[in-house]
Each structure stands twice: as structure tokens, then as C-alpha cells.
Amino acid sequence: MFKVTHEPINPEQLKEQSKDDKAGSFVVFEGWVRNHNEGKKVASLEYEVFESLALKEAKKVIDEAKEKFDILDVTAVHRAGHIAIGDIAVWIGVSSKHREPGFHACKYIIDEIKLRLPIWKKEYYVDGEATWVNCQGCYKHAHNHHTEEQYYDKQLRLKNLGPEGQTRLKNAKVLVVGAGGLGCPALSYLVSAGVGNITICDGDHLEVSNLHRQTLYAHSDIGEYKAVLAKKRLKGLNPFVTINAITKRVSFDNINELVSMHDLVLDCTDNFESKFLIHDACYFLNKPLVQASIYQSEGQLQSFTFKKDSGCQRCLWPEVPSPDSVGNCAEVGVIGVVPGVLGTMQATEALKILLNWGSSTDSSTLLVDLMNWSVSKIKRSKNKSCPLCGDKPKIKGLSKNHYGRLDFELELSELTDEDLAKYKFIDIRELNEKDHHAAWENFLLQKPLSLFENDFNPASQVDPIILVCQRGARSKTLAQKLRLSGATGVFSLNRGVSSVRENWGRIQGAQCQ
Amino acid sequence: MSKVLTIKYFALLKDEAKKDTETFSTNARTAEELFIELSKTYGFSLKPEQIRVSINDEFKDLSEELTENDTIVFIPPVAGG
Ligand SMILES: [Zn+2]
Numbered sequence: 001m002f003k004v005t006h007e008p009i010n011p012e013q014l015k016e017q018s019k020d021d022k023a024g025s026f027v028v029f030e031g032w033v034r035n036h037n038e039g040k041k042v043a044s045l046e047y048e049v050f051e052s053l054a055l056k057e058a059k060k061v062i063d064e065a066k067e068k069f070d071i072l073d074v075t076a077v078h079r080a081g082h083i084a085i086g087d088i089a090v091w092i093g094v095s096s097k098h099r100e101p102g103f104h105a106c107k108y109i110i111d112e113i114k115l116r117l118p119i120w121k122k123e124y125y126v127d128g129e130a131t132w133v134n135c136q137g138c139y140k141h142a143h144n145h146h147t148e149e150q151y152y153d154k155q156l157r158l159k160n161l162g163p164e165g166q167t168r169l170k171n172a173k174v175l176v177v178g179a180g181g182l183g184c185p186a187l188s189y190l191v192s193a194g195v196g197n198i199t200i201c202d203g204d205h206l207e208v209s210n211l212h213r214q215t216l217y218a219h220s221d222i223g224e225y226k227a228v229l230a231k232k233r234l235k236g237l238n239p240f241v242t243i244n245a246i247t248k249r250v251s252f253d254n255i256n257e258l259v260s261m262h263d264l265v266l267d268c269t270d271n272f273e274s275k276f277l278i279h280d281a282c283y284f285l286n287k288p289l290v291q292a293s294i295y296q297s298e299g300q301l302q303s304f305t306f307k308k309d310s311g312c313q314r315c316l317w318p319e320v321p322s323p324d325s326v327g328n329c330a331e332v333g334v335i336g337v338v339p340g341v342l343g344t345m346q347a348t349e350a351l352k353i354l355l356n357w358g359s360s361t362d363s364s365t366l367l368v369d370l371m372n373w374s375v376s377k378i379k380r381s382k383n384k385s386c387p388l389c390g391d392k393p394k395i396k397g398l399s400k401n402h403y404g405r406l407d408f409e410l411e412l413s414e415l416t417d418e419d420l421a422k423y424k425f426i427d428i429r430e431l432n433e434k435d436h437h438a439a440w441e442n443f444l445l446q447k448p449l450s451l452f453e454n455d456f457n458p459a460s461q462v463d464p465i466i467l468v469c470q471r472g473a474r475s476k477t478l479a480q481k482l483r484l485s486g487a488t489g490v491f492s493l494n495r496g497v498s499s500v501r502e503n504w505g506r507i508q509g510a511q512c513q
Numbered sequence: 514m515s516k517v518l519t520i521k522y523f524a525l526l527k528d529e530a531k532k533d534t535e536t537f538s539t540n541a542r543t544a545e546e547l548f549i550e551l552s553k554t555y556g557f558s559l560k561p562e563q564i565r566v567s568i569n570d571e572f573k574d575l576s577e578e579l580t581e582n583d584t585i586v587f588i589p590p591v592a593g594g
Pocket of ligand 1: 311313314315316382383386387389390
């Protein structure tokens, strides 16, 4: 709730109104009128509020706070009219289950109210003078005086860009996966160039050790979602573009939807699983991809437009490399300018592709070493035996089997008979879930979940095992748990027993040889 | 027959070789043989199947034969961001 009042604010009454048995914390901010400002003695203040707009904007601020932080309710009141030294100018109370989100939300609300609400302040000084000091919400109106033509003036002058190119950029939809070291500069330049629709996908919260290379964020932002922070910062950079923040990691479950909604994808992630997942999804959906990776002072940049003759990622690396074949920057260490340069190069390639200027990295890989300024451009050709784009592709669609750490979930139809013979099937359903007649059921080793965890020893397990439950949910959880406790050859069967039933003939054939 | 090659190292291999480039004389016939020979000198932690090779600015198979004055780049996978 937000209101504007001409009467003195009564904190006791407001506190009483905010009482909530569900709340374990109540954070209050009071803004007081002080007796000096910028060296001048202040006698009193007058606030003039553009009320209808202020109410609308404050509601937005409170809704945002409720979305961002785990809080119960907000009560906020702003004074209007003439008020004296020591009076309360603004009062904000936030109730929440726990104190941490309460503090964060309260700070967010007062910061945004100060910044966004159309409230003018007139100071009456002790010496008899008076001036209007500021319109707090002025910055909101400032950009309305500027046009997009003015914003893009310097690039509109480019003969090969012009209004047509600018329109092309404005209509473009770009997905940026990862808002870290590579993503920050890439996003800044795409947004300021006027790419009209940008989705930022990143599930991480900002950590203090990110700041030396992730230049969109402030020290006071620590702990918040990077995607949300980046969106806010970038909106301030260019109000003419639409930015969408997704606070989730890319995964097997969301990648197709994300990629298909965009015209071009920037891979700014830092791990092989995500890189291959994004790459393969772009291949199947035929969306251009600009990818970069860094290692200490070096970077690799490549684009994929999946044209006839140019090689894809799997032409070069048929399988997802194991994470231990190279460190990522969390382990190895990196100087901030390296992702800064490579992310900027990604934005360059993305703009070239969007503007139809052609990408020079869609058939070669650029290796850059910032330490000795060496740049090698290495031609990538199509590999006929590529498992993805080759003559006889093994990978015919996105499947969980093909992405490193996600690969403990198996789909039987994607295993060869030879592979199938290697696994031991374990039915973890409880006794009362079984029908005790089917031949396939007798074939499975029986170990109900309730007994499983107590007597499972990862060291004594030799064959790879496939856990089977009714639908694939419990087996997934158990496989994940066992893997975390050190087991390696543990898999979960997607869709559980119905998958066994469907593939029973093949399983029997493969395992009885 | 011995041939002289220019070799460039990237990422982990550069760290392990403690150099980014060198001129090297070898009897190795293929890129793979060359890599195995260099592994003995520098103790590379990666196996041949974990790296890729470029010969004269083009990705090639590790079984590709080498010729005098080739520029060879050994490239491990990189994923950092
Ligand atoms: Zn391919």
C-alpha cells in the first residue's frame, strides 16, 4: 500500500495496521527533514507531488520489491505540503518471514521512490530565501526529450547501417546466455546499438568475486540475481529497447523454447555442458550462434550459422569434453579485461550477422592471446563423420544423453544394443507398486527405495546401473544423490517402467547374449 | 627425414610448455606423433584425443602428415567465461 498525505505521518498507527502473525520481521525506514542542505540552514520544506503518477509508479515499485524479495507486505507513505524540521517526510514498513529480504526490500523501495516518483522539493532557508531543489523523478522524463534518431545518430551516419540497418536491429530478438564476464560487455554493446529485444538468461546471484570482470554491477548489488540487475542497468543505458530477464540456468527443459523465440544466440557461459546444449539446440532450430570461451589471457571466438560447408562445434569436438580437460575461470583465475575483450568481440560478430554484413568467424575459429597480441584464424571444415551435422548423424534431436553432467538420465531408445548390454537394471519401486506378473518385472533386480540408501556402497558397485521407478522422478533424485556421494556409473531411466515395457524385447535380447 | 616446424601452444598446453611458440626440428611423421614426442619433453597432462591440431591455419586430423615449414597449433578445449 502506498499513499500521499498532507497530514503528519503517524508511525504507531501505520505499524499497527501492518501487524501480521505470519511475519517474523518488520523493517521500518523513516526519512526525516534535516536542518541543513549543502551548507545552507534549512527552516522547513515543502513537497509538491504529482499524485496520480506518483501512486502509479509507487505501486510498480512495491510490486517489483514483492517479486524480487521474499516479503509479505509493504506500507509506504510520502508527505506532501509544508513540513517542519524533524518531521517524517517518508515512512516505509516491510513485513517478512525473515529479516534479510526485509532489509533488502526496504532499501530497494526507498531508493526507487527517491529516484522515480514525481515529487518536487522546495527548501525554505533560515535566511528567508527559498528554492525548488529538485524533481526526484526528473530523470524519468529526461529521456522523453530525446528521440531514437538522436540516440543512434553516430551509427546512423554509417553508410552500410543507416535507418534500414537500425530498423533491422530494432526488430531483432537476441538471446544472451550468461550475464557474467563475457555477457556484461556483449549486452552493453548490443543494448546501446539498439538491438530491440534482448533476453538475458542467467540463474546466478552476484558474488563479490564477480565484480572485477562483470562491469554492469555495483558492489551494493551483491546477492541479487544478475539477470535482474543487468536488465535494470541496461534499461538505464537505453530506454528504447525491450529487455527480458530470466533468472534460470539454461537446461535441457528450457533451451528449445528459449532459442526458438529468438533470431540469434550469444553463448556467454563458462562450461562445456551449457555450450554443447546451446550449440545443438541452435543447430536443430537453425539459429545463428556466437560463442566465446576464455582461458587466462586467451580467448576463442567462433560463430555458427550452420551453412552447408562450415563445420559445427561437434565436427571438431564430437563429444562434450570432460570438465577436467581445462579449468574454468572460477578455478584457474582470470584478469577482467580478457572476457571484456572477447565479450565485445561477440557483440561485434552478432551485429555483423544481424546487419547482414557477414560473419568472418562462421567458418573459422579465432584464437586470441592478449598477452602477446597473437591472433590466429583457423579454418573449420565440415567433418563428414560429425555426429551432429555429418553424413550419418548419431544425434538426431536434443537428448539428455549428450550433455555431460546431465547425462545420468537415460532414454533407452537412444542406447545401442551393445551399450544396453552393459547396464544392470534395478527396480526401486516399493513392493505394493508392482504387478508381480510381467516377465520384465522379474528380470529387474529388486531393491525398493526405502532399503536402497542404507545398504548401497559406491565402492562395491562395478557395472553401471540404471535405476527404474514408476515414472522416472524418484530414480532421478536417487541417481543425483548417489552421484553426489561419489558413485559414478549410476543412471536414472526416463519415464521409468513404461520405458522398460516398451523396450523389453531389446533389453532381453541385448542382456541374454 | 628431419623437418623444421613452427609450433604454437594455447591454454593449458602453453602453461605446461612454459612457452607460446617455438621452432622445432623433428622426425615425427604425423601431428599425433609430434604431440606424443612433445609430451615426453613437457609432460603434457592431455592425451592426443583431448586436443585438436591446426596445420597452416586449418583444423586437421591428428593423423595428418607434416611437411617442412608447417605451422602447427595445438589447441585444448576451452570453456571459461
Ligand atoms: Zn558438425
